Amino acid sequence: MELEVKILEGGDSGKITISDDLFTSDYNEELIHQVVVSCQSNIRQGTKAQKNRSDVRGGGAKPWKQKGSGRARAGTNSSPIWRSGGVTFAARPKSWNHKINKKMYALAMRSIMSELVRSDRITVIDNLELPTPKTKLLADQMKKLDIRDALIVVSRECFTENLYLASRNLKFVAICDVDILDPVTLIAFDKIVVTEEAMKQIEERLS
Helix, strand or coil: CEEEEECCCCCCCEEEECCHHHHCCCCCHHHHHHHHHHHHHHCCCCCCCCCCCCCCCCCCCCCCCCCCCCCCCCCCCCCCCCCCCCCCCCCCCCCCCCCCCHHHHHHHHHHHHHHHHHCCCEEEECCCCCCCCCHHHHHHHHHHHCCCCEEEEECCCCCCHHHHHHHCCCCCEEEEEHHHCCHHHHCCCCEEEEEHHHHHHHHHHHC
16 A cells, blocks of 8 residues: 655655555454543543541540530541541542553554545655744644644654644644554544654554
């Protein structure tokens, strides 16, 4: 399979050959959903914690005698109905980790990439480098491609601080390298802009 490679600095477009086995996979919606849920679950911290009636300070002695005071009976000042008492159903730290094996993850990535290629949502460019961390420079490059909402994927070597800083003020643009590309990020954008070298590295990663 061949994809068109757009030259940002002008000139005739080129071609890049990609593997048919990797980029013609069927769209497996159930698997993609399972992997996306796993990715989102694994970033949850699970550190929420509250004190129940046994954790709060006090509660040892009965506040007043059972009868004769005219007040409602009480056995402890750590009761949840008291101010500064414990929480009835206190939250506890927990792990939200959801395991997905490597083959399932790779298959989901191939399925998403294949669907992006079929729906013509991937744009391959020759290269993307910025001499200075200026948002206007990156915005001008996006205008050349006539793309507003996009994830830009560059190779490991080309993921520079200039690119990262230039993309921060563009609301609908994000940038990442091949190593941190994941299913959640891929499906979050309307268009995917990939450099030619990054496309080769994605193919190596998914093979």
